[in-house]
Amino acid sequence: MTVAARGARAWANGWFRPPAVPAGALALLVGGLGWEALGWLWQVPFFPPLSAVLGRLVEMVGEGKILGNLAQSLSDLAVGFTISVVFGVTIGILMGAYSKVEAALGIYVNAFLTAPSLVFAPVFFSLFGLSRATIVAVIVMYSIFIIIVETTAAMRVAPQDLLEMGRSYCAPRSVMFRRIILPAATPLIMAGLRLGMGRAVKGMINGEMFIAVVGLGRIVMDAGRRFDAESVLAVLIVIVVVAMAAVKLVQLVDARLTSWLPSTARGA
């Protein structure tokens, strides 16, 4: 038996294990190295290597450009997302519970869900002017409809046998809702919030880029006009980190609310 064959056999038997490195960290490392290498190989002005981008990022933080704008952007995001959650979940619950409400609103929700949300930015701009309200409105526009759609669907996933059990104990509608329908809907509602959060971050950046006077979006626009790819990508990194952190936050809340789910039933 050759050494290679023995190695393969050992691998198959499972007693040889690669050293434990978190897959996510490894993927980041590979991606980062790839970026760096391609940046050096290509030498095109709009694709600087990662090290240059990170250097620029440190400079920008030092100049105080990032943190102040980030705080502004995040507070808009928080306000917009909160509005989306409160109204989105409420409307979704009403649509799921009452077929007449769904019949009345369903067509609008689906239309707005598929429409490119940025086209409404000029409308909000003309309504609210150069204010935070415009950005918040764009964020809501981006994130509320997916939350409505998922919540509406979530209201129908309660298992039939649990509904029947509730009925057999003479549960009135309110109890059925509070003790069976809503808890059963929670995982899907939370999935909607995760998707909504991702869209809200997009809405925040797009809204800021459209208005181009505030937040991270303005930095991107300014840098873009100067063909300053390093700054654009540096801000992009910040945005991606913000988005991932925001989605992670929703996931943490989700894990608390739906701890009763078996781990196999939970999405990553």
Add this chain to the structure above:
Amino acid sequence: MIEVSGLNMTFGGNTRSGGSVEALRDVNLRIEDNEFLTVLGPSGCGKTTLLRAIGGLLTWNAGQIRIDGRPVTGPGPERAMVFQNVALLPWDTVLSNVAFGLELRGVARAERERKAMELIDLVGLSGFERRMPRELSGGMQQRVGLARALAVEPKVLLMDEPFGALDEQTRRILQEELIRIWERTRTTVVFVTHSMDEAVLLGDRIALITARPGTVDEIVHVPLPRPRARDIGSIERSVEFVAIRSRLWEKLREMQPDLRGPTKVARAS
């Protein structure tokens, strides 16, 4: 006392496909107070349908069900059901699941938890009251289901093949436990099963239901003495047990569509 008289039930008669299924035909049945009645029949005979009708979860086409003279029009507080798939709330603890019925009766929290603890103890789950349903085995889950039903102190306990999905050893233990509990509480029980042994072991009488359309073929008295909880093994070896069991099998065998021979082909159920 539960009186089922002239019960007829047909499913799906008004659908566009037109294929209606006659589930029950002229079912007449009388269940005395404090009686343990088992309902036995081949699978698909409508015995679960009958139980759900008594539970008020279904509507029927003709006939009447009365409990202590009052006609059944829906679920009622004097009945409690134990389901084959248990139907526990997966997001609630064992304690909260057992207290669910009491919660609906408006019993205050402290009182219903005290009562629930009592029932949890009765079904042998002390120490598990803070666990979630998914942490329990199938047998333990069904104990929770039984405790939830008993907690509301129903006049009638309706049990729909509660042990059908359990492995044989777990099922035997739960049968023993049920006999032990029932011989203490003597609640009226209607217990649906497809197991002949179970029907004989648990029941005072057995209602034998024919294959679809389901109707009561025969009521079999079980002369086995009570209490039975102490020595199930010797009951199962007794002459009476063996005699009833073989009689039931003869009857059930005739109802099995695939044993009637190749000439009569039964309609797919």
